[in-house]
Amino acid sequence: MHEAQFYTKLENNKVLCKLCPWDCKLETGQTGVCKVRTNVNGKLLTSVYNKVAVLGTDPIEKKPMYHFYPGRNILSIGEVGCNLHCSFCQNHRISQCYANEFAGFNNISSEKIVNEALKTWNNIGIAYTYNEPITFYEFMLDNAKLAHLNGLKNVVVSNGYINREPLKKLLPFIDAFNIDLKAFTNEFYIKQTKGKLEPVLNTLKTIAKGNAHLEITNLIIPNLNDDEREFEKMVVWISSELGEQTPLHLSRYFPQHKMNQPPTSINKLEILYDIAKQYLKHVYLGNVSDTKRTSTYCINCGELLIIRDKYKIETNGVDESGSCINCQTNNNIFL
Ligand code: SF4
Structure with missing residues (x-):
């Protein structure tokens, strides 16, 4: 167990965790909503420092991340726990279990992870992903600092x-974020995730004001968050608050966890794609086979910049700085 950051001690050995918007007030012996931070005799401890549940190398497109070093790999780590409880979670086996229920941990130090990243072929750095990395904040932060010292990039895939x-303490060490914006109504967040919308919007605005690259994923679930007017409000907000060049991934839902309704129709995804394209320059469909709507085009001249055919990536349309080879326009691409 490792002492957590961002908590205050209260009367009678209680603690107040201030890491996420739950602001859990815990008596001794109690564990927070995230299932991995526990009050032990008036100290808040994390059960998952150095405890890696998943370690693997992925194409960066799988995060999904389309404008940040396309065609490269990223060493990816995950642990257990999450501070949202989504009925449709795609990783519920690790996100929705208590640390002390999970038998598959490997104790791996940051030094070992960084060494592994350095010797992995075509690798740009480390992604904190699979479960919610905010729940292993302390380990992520220490790991990210060491990764930067060794010239590696850090990518966070998070619910925000x-x-x-x-x-703000994490931002200087993270080079790119993919944040899930699960819907654009508080009602959806409360009912389907147990969280709230506003903190996620605040996170997005804070990241967009900083230096890190930002992409957004929106999982489209039939009849729950696919209302076209609601969706249009969301893309208008993204464009005006975060910038029209913020890449948006519209991901196809498949039945998972507590949700068993049929997958999102391709037709619905294409309708939402067309709405999003009225306001945003880079919109992509995910979990589908559609080279046209997963490739990147220049926002100025329309040149095909990056072809994506599943995980086969060709970046022939961009120069070394990530600009269009035809008209030199900046398309918010990092190479
Ligand atoms: S859910 Fe976890 S991280 Fe969030 S406030 Fe509660 S204990 Fe802290």
């Missing part, structure tokens, strides 16, 4: 459910 102060 974090308080402002810990986010």
Whole structure:
């Protein structure tokens, strides 16, 4: 067990965790909503420091991340726990279990992870992903610092459910984020995730004001968050608050966890894609086979910049700085 950051001690050995918007007030022996932070005799401890549940190398497109070093690999780590409880979670076996229920941990130090990243072929750095990395904040932060010292990039794939102060402490060490914006109504967040919408919007605005690259994923679930007017409000907000060059991934839902309704229709995805394209320059469909709607085109001249055919990536349309080879326009691509 490792002492957590961002908590205050209260009367009678209680603690207040201030890492995420739950602001859990815990008596001794109690564990927070995230299932991995526990009050032990008036100290808040994390059960998952150095405890890696999943370690693998993925194409960066799988995060999904389309404008950040396309065609490269990224060493990816995950642990257990999550501070949202989504009925449709695609990783519920690791996200929705208590640390002390999980038998498959490997104790791996940051030094070992960084060494592994350095010797992995075509690898740009380390992604904190699979479960919610905010729940292993302390380990992620230490790991990210060491990764930067060794010239590696850090990528966070997150639900964005974090308080402002810990986010600001993390920002200087993270090069790119993919944040899930699960819907654009508080009602959806409360009912389907047990969280709230506003903290996620605040996280997105804070990241967009900083230096890190930002992409957004929106999982489209039939009849729950696919209302076209609601969706249009969301893309208008993304464009005006975060910038029209913010890449948006519209991901196809498949039945998972507590949700068993049929997958999102391709027709619905294409309708939402067309709406999003009215306001945003880079919109992609995910979990589908569609080279046209997964490739990148220049926002100025329309040149095909990056072809994506599943995980076969060709970046022939961009120069070394990530600009269009035809008209030199910046398309928010990092190479
Ligand atoms: S990080 Fe965990 S313990 Fe802390 S406030 Fe969030 S859910 Fe509660």
